[in-house]
Structure formats: structure tokens, C-alpha cells
Amino acid sequence: MRSSKDFFRPLAVGAPQPVTEIPARPSRAIHFFDPSNEKMAAKVPQMVGSVDVLLGNLEDAVKADNKEAARAGLVRIAKETAELGGQSGPTQLWTRINALDSPWVLDDLTTLVTEIGDKLDVIMVPKVQGAEDIHYVDRLLAQLEARAGLERPILVHAILETARGVANIEEICGASPRMQGLSLGPADLAADRRMKTTRVGGGHPGYLVRSDPDPDQPDAHRTTYQQDLWHYTIARMVDACAMHGIYPYYGPFGDIADVVACEDQFRNAFLLGCVGTWSLHPKQIEIANRVFAPSADDIRHARRVVAAMGDGTGAVMLDGKMEDDASLKQCLVMVELAEQLAAIDPKLKAAYDAVEVSA
Numbered sequence: 001m002r003s004s005k006d007f008f009r010p011l012a013v014g015a016p017q018p019v020t021e022i023p024a025r026p027s028r029a030i031h032f033f034d035p036s037n038e039k040m041a042a043k044v045p046q047m048v049g050s051v052d053v054l055l056g057n058l059e060d061a062v063k064a065d066n067k068e069a070a071r072a073g074l075v076r077i078a079k080e081t082a083e084l085g086g087q088s089g090p091t092q093l094w095t096r097i098n099a100l101d102s103p104w105v106l107d108d109l110t111t112l113v114t115e116i117g118d119k120l121d122v123i124m125v126p127k128v129q130g131a132e133d134i135h136y137v138d139r140l141l142a143q144l145e146a147r148a149g150l151e152r153p154i155l156v157h158a159i160l161e162t163a164r165g166v167a168n169i170e171e172i173c174g175a176s177p178r179m180q181g182l183s184l185g186p187a188d189l190a191a192d193r194r195m196k197t198t199r200v201g202g203g204h205p206g207y208l209v210r211s212d213p214d215p216d217q218p219d220a221h222r223t224t225y226q227q228d229l230w231h232y233t234i235a236r237m238v239d240a241c242a243m244h245g246i247y248p249y250y251g252p253f254g255d256i257a258d259v260v261a262c263e264d265q266f267r268n269a270f271l272l273g274c275v276g277t278w279s280l281h282p283k284q285i286e287i288a289n290r291v292f293a294p295s296a297d298d299i300r301h302a303r304r305v306v307a308a309m310g311d312g313t314g315a316v317m318l319d320g321k322m323e324d325d326a327s328l329k330q331c332l333v334m335v336e337l338a339e340q341l342a343a344i345d346p347k348l349k350a351a352y353d354a355v356e357v358s359a
């Protein structure tokens with residue numbers, strides 16, 4: 001492990017200075033597209049501005065025969081779409097590279113950093129097992145950034161897709177100043193854990209608790225409540241990310257047709273502390289944008305608490321409830337998020353501006 005004195009030194013001569021803080025850029029939806037799929041790729045330029053992150057996926061869901069076409073397609077789209085990626089554009093550009101043990105990943109990294117490194121905001125690394133995977137990518141990126149003459153470091157995002165990755169979650173989050181965040185990879189993780197599910201994210205009707213039997217009517221219907229299979233993992237991700245000043249994300253919800261359950265799963269993640277999720281199909285973008293932004297009612301309440309708390313200390317009563325320093329801090333999380341989102345989303349800005357705060 002590097003000493004704290006070395007942690008923020010570049011890992012290659014000429015590489016950009018690592019960042020000491022990960023910027024809180026809105027990333028409600030990370031929208032996946034396959035750059036080798038012509039129909040999908042054609043839609044990407046017109047999506048800029050309507051989604052926080054566009055991610056050119058090179059890994060799973062891209063056919064082995066199309067890996068090189070996907071890489072080349074991503075380079076072309078990044079070069080041709082002026083407003084996409086980089087620090088000031090309305091939509092960030094991310095990629096998911098192939099797994100570190102695959103035959104494609106070395107060319108993914110060398111090509112992308114050399115050709116479009118100035119546009120790429122974040123590189124998502126799949127199937128991260130431990131800090132050693134992040135260290136490998138960290139050094140290689142520094143060498144490539146130096147060669148490409150980049151002025152800012154590309155950030156790294158890890159997908160949790162193995163039991164070992166989950167067990168090593170804290171060391172992964174703290175492995176490099178480049179670490180931007182974590183996503184849940186529920187399909188690979190379920191397989192690696194030998195869970196008995198066959199879905200990509202979401203719940204399962206068999207994972208439930210049942211109310212006790214009524215002793216007077218033992219055969220009467222007993223209510224069941226479906227439980228969240230992913231609660232434990234998401235909660236670990238939220239804590240590990242918060243501890244390291246980086247950002248947790250839900251991940252994919254594969255039942256594209258079930259927009260209701262998708263929204264529920266996204267909202268659970270939002271309430272627990274995630275900042276965003278993945279979108280696999282255009283119709284999931286609207287769901288994510290809605291769920292991962294505080295509602296006008298949330299903001300009304302938060303602003304009332306801020307106003308009522310004055311200098312931020314002590315306790316007050318609002319609508320029969322006690323508010324104090326700690327509830328104020330929660331409200332400030334909401335208010336700050338609303339300000340960040342309002343800066344990039346005119347509709348949200350109008351909705352938040354219209355909120356009137358009564359005493």
C-alpha cells in the first residue's frame with residue numbers, strides 16, 4: 001500500500017496530477033449503448049443533453065465478434081459528437097472496458113486513452129476483485145495519459161460482480177485517487193455467489209417473509225412481504241463509498257418491460273444513498289432522472305427545516321415533529337443535490353424555484 005504522502009503523486013512521469021476530491025457531477029442515469037450496434041449508435045448524438053451519462057459498453061452484451069467494431073465505434077462517436085464528454089459538456093462520456101483477464105482489454109485501454117482520452121470522463125472496470133485490479137489500471141492509465149499528453153486524469157469506477165469483490169469493497173474504494181464510484185453487477189454477482197436467481201437485478205417472489213399464523217384460524221391467508229435481495233450489498237456499497245468520498249450506483253434492471261418494479265428498485269437505492277443507476281433502454285432514462293432527484297415536496301420540507309433551524313443548532317418543532325442539527329444535515333443533503341441538478345436540468349430548476357416555503 002502506498003504511504004499517504006505518495007497517494008496523490010502521479011504514477012507516471014508526465015501524467016496529470018491526481019484529483020484530491022471526486023467532483024459531484026450529476027449522474028442519475030448511466031445510459032448503456034453498444035457502439036457496434038448501428039441503430040443504437042445512431043441514437044447517441046441526439047441523446048446528449050437529455051441524459052447525464054452516456055456509456056459506450058465494450059464488455060458483456062457486446063458479441064465477441066463485434067468487440068473491435070464496438071471499440072472503433074466508440075472512438076468515432078466520441079470524436080464526432082462535440083458536446084459529449086469532457087469537463088464542461090452537458091453529458092459525460094463513460095465506457096465499460098472488457099474484463100482485465102480478457103483478450104481485448106489492453107487494446108481497449110490503449111486505444112481509448114490515446115484516441116479520446118480528453119473526452120472520456122470515467123472508465124468502468126468490470127468484475128473487480130480487489131485493490132490489485134485498481135492498481136493495475138491506475139498505473140497503466142497514468143502511462144497512457146502521459147503519452148497522450150492529457151491534462152486531467154480519467155476516473156475509474158468498479159463494478160461489484162464477485163463475492164471477493166464485495167468482501168474487499170473498502171480496499172477497492174480506497175485503492176486510488178481515481179476511484180469515482182461503485183456499481184452493483186447483480187447478474188454476475190448472483191452467479192458467483194451461487195444464488196438461485198436467473199434475473200438481471202430486481203427482486204424475486206420467493207424471497208419473502210410471512211406473517212405468523214392466526215392461532216384461531218390456522219388455515220387463514222397469511223400475508224407475505226417480498227424482501228430486497230440486494231439490500232445487503234447496496235448498503236455495504238453506500239457505506240464504503242461514503243467512507244472514501246466516492247459515489248454508489250444501483251446497476252442494471254433487466255426487466256425492461258416492468259417499469260413499475262424498475263422504479264421501485266431505483267427508489268430503494270436512492271433512499272439508501274445511491275446517486276444514480278444504469279439505464280439499459282431509453283425508457284429507463286426518464287425513470288432514473290425522476291427517481292434520483294428530490295421531489296418538490298422533499299425540497300419544500302428541507303427548506304422549511306433549514307429556515308426553522310436558524311444557526312443550525314438546537315431543536316425545534318415542525319408539524320409535530322422534532323427537528324435538530326442532524327435532521328438539518330439530512331435536509332442539506334437534499335438541498336445541495338437539488339442545486340447540483342438544477343444547474344444542469346432546466347425543468348427541475350423551474351420545479352425547485354416554484355417551491356414556496358411557509359413557516
Ligand SMILES: CC(C)(COP(=O)(O)OP(=O)(O)OC[C@H]1O[C@@H](n2cnc3c(N)ncnc32)[C@H](O)[C@@H]1OP(=O)(O)O)[C@@H](O)C(=O)NCCC(=O)NCCSC(=O)C[C@](C)(O)C(=O)O
Nearest residue numbers: 032033039040043057060061185186187188252280281282
Ligand atoms: C435490452 C435490449 C436488447 C432491447 O433492445 P430492443 O431493440 O429489443 O429494444 P426496442 O424496444 O425494440 O428498441 C427500440 C429502439 O430503441 C433502440 N435502443 C434500444 N436500446 C437502446 C439503448 N440502450 N440505447 C440507445 N438506443 C436503444 C433500438 O435500437 C430501437 O431503435 P429503432 O427504433 O431505430 O429500431 C437493448 O436495449 C440493449 O441491448 N440494451 C443494452 C444492454 C446492455 O448494455 N447490457 C449490458 C449491461 S447489464 C450487464 O452487463 C449486467 C452486469 C452488470 O454485468 C451484471 O449484473 O453482471
Ligand SMILES: [Mg+2]
Nearest residue numbers: 060161185188
Ligand atoms: Mg457482469
